[in-house]
Amino acid sequence: MTRIEKVSRRGFLGSAIGAGALVLGVQMEQAEAASPAWSPSVYLGLEPNGTAVIVAHRSEMGTGIRSVLPMVVADELEADWQKVRVQQAVGDTKYGSQNTDGSCSIRDFYDAMREAGATARLLLEQAAAKKWNVPAAECKGQNHFVVHAKSGKKAAYGDLVKIASTLPLPKKTDLRLKPESEFRYIGKEMPTIDQADHTRGAGKFGIDAKMPGMLYASIERPPVFGATLRSFDDSAVKGVKGVVQTSTIPGFKPPHVFQALGGVAVLADSTWAAAQGRKKLKVEWDLGSNGSFDSGREKTEILAKIKQPGKVVRNVGDVDKAFAEAGKIHEASYYVPLLSHAPMELPAAVAEWRDGKVVTYAATQNPQAVQEAVAGAMGIKKEDVTCHVTLLGGGFGRKSKPDYVCEAAMLSKQVGKPVKVVWSREDDIKFDFYHANAGMYMKAALDDKGRPTAWLHRSAFPSIGSTFDAAAEYAMELEMGMGWVDLPYAIANHRAENLPHKNHVRIGWMRAVAHIYHAFAVHSFVDELAAAANRDRVEYILDLLGPDRQVPIQPVGMKYWNNDQSQEKFPVDTGRLRRVLEVAAEKSGWANKKPGKGRALGVAAHRSFLTYVAAVVEVEVDDRGRVTIPRVDVAVDAGQIINPERARSQVEGAAVFGTSLAMMGEITAADGRIVQSNFNNYPVARINEAPRVTHVHLVPSKAPAAGIGEPGVPPIAPAITSAIFAATGKRIRELPVRKTKLV
Amino acid sequence: MIQLKVNGSARRFDGDPEMPLLWYLRDVLDYTGTKFGCGAGLCGACTVHVNGEATRSCVTSMQDTAGKEITTIEGLGARSEHPLQAAWKQCNVSQCGYCQSGQIMQAAALLKAKPKPSNAEIDAAMQGNICRCGTYQRIRQAIQIAAGVKA
Numbered sequence: 050m051t052r053i054e055k056v057s058r059r060g061f062l063g064s065a066i067g068a069g070a071l072v073l074g075v076q077m078e079q080a081e082a083a084s085p086a087w088s089p090s091v092y093l094g095l096e097p098n099g100t101a102v103i104v105a106h107r108s109e110m111g112t113g114i115r116s117v118l119p120m121v122v123a124d125e126l127e128a129d130w131q132k133v134r135v136q137q138a139v140g141d142t143k144y145g146s147q148n149t150d151g152s153c154s155i156r157d158f159y160d161a162m163r164e165a166g167a168t169a170r171l172l173l174e175q176a177a178a179k180k181w182n183v184p185a186a187e188c189k190g191q192n193h194f195v196v197h198a199k200s201g202k203k204a205a206y207g208d209l210v211k212i213a214s215t216l217p218l219p220k221k222t223d224l225r226l227k228p229e230s231e232f233r234y235i236g237k238e239m240p241t242i243d244q245a246d247h248t249r250g251a252g253k254f255g256i257d258a259k260m261p262g263m264l265y266a267s268i269e270r271p272p273v274f275g276a277t278l279r280s281f282d283d284s285a286v287k288g289v290k291g292v293v294q295t296s297t298i299p300g301f302k303p304p305h306v307f308q309a310l311g312g313v314a315v316l317a318d319s320t321w322a323a324a325q326g327r328k329k330l331k332v333e334w335d336l337g338s339n340g341s342f343d344s345g346r347e348k349t350e351i352l353a354k355i356k357q358p359g360k361v362v363r364n365v366g367d368v369d370k371a372f373a374e375a376g377k378i379h380e381a382s383y384y385v386p387l388l389s390h391a392p393m394e395l396p397a398a399v400a401e402w403r404d405g406k407v408v409t410y411a412a413t414q415n416p417q418a419v420q421e422a423v424a425g426a427m428g429i430k431k432e433d434v435t436c437h438v439t440l441l442g443g444g445f446g447r448k449s450k451p452d453y454v455c456e457a458a459m460l461s462k463q464v465g466k467p468v469k470v471v472w473s474r475e476d477d478i479k480f481d482f483y484h485a486n487a488g489m490y491m492k493a494a495l496d497d498k499g500r501p502t503a504w505l506h507r508s509a510f511p512s513i514g515s516t517f518d519a520a521a522e523y524a525m526e527l528e529m530g531m532g533w534v535d536l537p538y539a540i541a542n543h544r545a546e547n548l549p550h551k552n553h554v555r556i557g558w559m560r561a562v563a564h565i566y567h568a569f570a571v572h573s574f575v576d577e578l579a580a581a582a583n584r585d586r587v588e589y590i591l592d593l594l595g596p597d598r599q600v601p602i603q604p605v606g607m608k609y610w611n612n613d614q615s616q617e618k619f620p621v622d623t624g625r626l627r628r629v630l631e632v633a634a635e636k637s638g639w640a641n642k643k644p645g646k647g648r649a650l651g652v653a654a655h656r657s658f659l660t661y662v663a664a665v666v667e668v669e670v671d672d673r674g675r676v677t678i679p680r681v682d683v684a685v686d687a688g689q690i691i692n693p694e695r696a697r698s699q700v701e702g703a704a705v706f707g708t709s710l711a712m713m714g715e716i717t718a719a720d721g722r723i724v725q726s727n728f729n730n731y732p733v734a735r736i737n738e739a740p741r742v743t744h745v746h747l748v749p750s751k752a753p754a755a756g757i758g759e760p761g762v763p764p765i766a767p768a769i770t771s772a773i774f775a776a777t778g779k780r781i782r783e784l785p786v787r788k789t790k791l792v
Numbered sequence: 793m794i795q796l797k798v799n800g801s802a803r804r805f806d807g808d809p810e811m812p813l814l815w816y817l818r819d820v821l822d823y824t825g826t827k828f829g830c831g832a833g834l835c836g837a838c839t840v841h842v843n844g845e846a847t848r849s850c851v852t853s854m855q856d857t858a859g860k861e862i863t864t865i866e867g868l869g870a871r872s873e874h875p876l877q878a879a880w881k882q883c884n885v886s887q888c889g890y891c892q893s894g895q896i897m898q899a900a901a902l903l904k905a906k907p908k909p910s911n912a913e914i915d916a917a918m919q920g921n922i923c924r925c926g927t928y929q930r931i932r933q934a935i936q937i938a939a940g941v942k943a
């Protein structure tokens with residue numbers, strides 16, 4: 050639901066739009082009653098020269114969103130895409146949420162975008178009707194013109210802007226949304242606006258932003274999470290050519306949220322000089338309580354912990370009774386290590402402090418979080434922070450956390466000049482908000498067909514909640530809602546339990562978040578059960594799913610985090626999961642490809658971000674134990690698809706991302722310090738290691754648009770290990786796969 | 793004083809001879825199409841051509857560029873679009889786009905040396921270029937289209 054108003058161009062878009070333009074602001078209806086009076090989230094301007102300016106308020110990190118949402122507006126507007134200019138929004142609460150995260154941009158903004166476009170089109174049609182003195186209903190917007198079929202009259206949009214600006218806004222009930230058959234861009238294979246620039250190196254990322262007179266900073270940060278600066282000696286730094294000065298950044302106050310980690314910065318006239326100066330710094334730290342943290346020891350602790358009962362977070366039937374009466378029990382523990390996002394573009398921002406205000410250009414997924422975090426760091430109002438959003442060279446959740454922007458702003462205030470902060474890859478790998486390491490204990494009681502009569506799933510991991518509450522040890526609702534308390538299998542007795550665990554590094558969300566480890570444990574365990582029962586794995590999963598139905602999810606002591614959506618609108622639907630599994634099986638030739646020597650298929654089907662995905666992965670394991678992935682088939686039901694071409698590219702990319710974390714990703718810590726530093730010891734999949742080809746099968750769906758950026762990730766790791774088991778007989782219960790010798 | 797050519801123009805550099813070419817291109821000349829991804833020759837984001845050869849500019853010091861001709865992504869298709877750039881658009885290769893300058897420069901050097909590369913030759917040549925968004929299959933497809941070879 051939305052509200053649309055005409056607004057003054059000056060107040061809202063400033064110089065971004067020409068004089069005499071018609072500008073509409075569109076407000077999403079807020080869920081909370083106490084929402085601000087009017088805070089439009091979509092802007093659409095029509096200039097007298099006919100250019101349609103559409104504001105993209107979401108961040109572009111490779112999903113295509115800053116093209117695809119404007120295409121929705123343009124479609125309803127009947128705009129000629131060649132005459133559309135996309136304008137990236139600055140951070141401002143008036144846009145509603147700009148947090149580009151959680152695979153929700155389409156889901157949350159599709160309707161508002163359509164209504165914005167349809168309103169402007171109707172205004173133009175009414176303007177033409179007035180000009181020609183004919184009924185508005187006879188005028189039709191068509192590809193940047195309004196036409197009157199009866200008289201053959203035709204007027205360009207630009208020539209109608211002046212009249213349209215004088216008309217009252219049409220009522221919502223008068224809007225005529227286009228039928229699907231008339232869609233011009235929605236559902237079509239439209240290329241995004243940035244493709245051409247990227248072939249010429251012309252896209253402007255955070256790392257490319259400059260401000261006149263700026264200094265470059267390289268920052269030595271506390272080597273251990275929570276360590277504090279004892280002393281430093283910068284005498285050797287000053288001799289480095291190009292170095293201007295050093296400066297300290299105070300450490301954070303718990304909870305750390307998105308505050309800067311603190312440290313000692315070297316400021317210089319080039320990136321290189323700053324980095325050289327930093328090498329000459331001598332810094333002493335007080336390491337604090339995490340100074341003895343060891344990730345190997347922590348793994349042992351977690352794997353022991355999950356053998357014990359925990360806090361019950363879902364309880365169906367009577368698991369204990371079923372276990373007591375069971376003829377056969379199967380149990381297994383799984384482990385997934387800490388992971389780093391490692392987007393190709395490092396965290397980067399340039400900021401200037403001037404007269405109590407901050408202006409920044411930043412690669413950020415969430416410019417409003419930048420405003421808040423920077424305002425907090427500087428003791429100013431968030432309205433006094435202007436955040437320009439650049440292109441992002443990948444985000445994956447890392448760039449939702451603007452600690453690096455705080456660094457730039459704080460340093461700028463200290464040195465009285467704009468400051469650019471670019472993290473090195475070593476900084477990025479060593480000071481990330483890591484994807485949590487997690488241990489999962491699974492136990493099933495089995496009937497004589499090897500089907501579970503009872504299912505227990507315990508998880509322990511440091512929670513993302515520790516970012517916002519330093520004492521947090523139990524999982525957040527969000528983490529529990531991700532493939533854990535929402536398991537849809539038809540099993541009479543089901544319990545999920547959580548054991549508390551304290552964080553020793555910063556923990557954050559990474560593409561697909563808690564689904565990563567839960568999907569790995571759940572689907573690996575299913576694979577083990579199918580193997581133990583000597584049953585075909587696809588047939589076994591279909592059996593577990595049971596009859597097509599909607600499964601109400603009722604966790605214990607909390608509400609089910611269904612991506613903040615109601616279960617009425619987005620139920621857990623086993624029929625949709627069955628369908629994608631069948632499609633993936635059919636397209637991959639599952640039934641006819643029996644495992645050969647060192648070659649086999651693996652499968653997993655998982656619902657995440659309201660989207661249903663099944664992956665069939667083919668692996669080859671050579672006689673030296675090296676794994677290659679010749680082919681992946683992924684079937685996806687994401688509800689309505691707005692841009693199938695970008696949807697496929699997201700799923701192809703997710704298969705590679707999933708392969709990286711399955712095969713090679715691992716962050717470890719010794720003496721409180723992260724061991725890995727760069728792509729040599731934190732490898733990600735390269736062209737020869739990634740799936741050679743991923744076939745994406747978009748399953749036609751009448752369901753509302755769900756999400757596409759993340760749901761391709763979770764099934765990949767368990768499908769790979771399922772295939773490796775089928776090919777080699779080796780069961781992998783701990784990621785990454787490279788830790789296990791396969792021959 | 794180091795003299796070199798960048799995208800056809802003569803340049804002189806009298807800064808720190810140890811400074812990597814990458815930072816000269818980005819910070820001094822404002823050729824920001826060449827990207828920084830690791831600083832250690834591990835990712836290929838910084839790939840440029842030095843005398844026609846694909847080179848990691850992050851580990852190439854300025855003193856080693858004396859008398860050389862450097863081509864960056866900005867110079868690659870300056871006169872007319874390179875077939876790889878057209879193929880890249882045809883396949884909609886880019887996601888975030890950050891790695892793609894390096895990918896295209898690497899692929900351009902490959903096609904110069906091997907105009908009809910095999911699958912294995914593409915893999916071997918492109919292995920040093922990471923794409924965290926995972927666009928590899930389209931990169932391979934675009935190279936094959938530009939080279940006019942069948943997948």
Ligand code: FES
Pocket residue numbers: 827828829830831832833834835836837838839848849850851
């Ligand atoms: S930045 Fe040069 S290879 Fe990575």
Ligand code: FES
Pocket residue numbers: 111393442443886887888889890891892922923924925926927
């Ligand atoms: S397109 Fe994003 S890293 Fe390659």
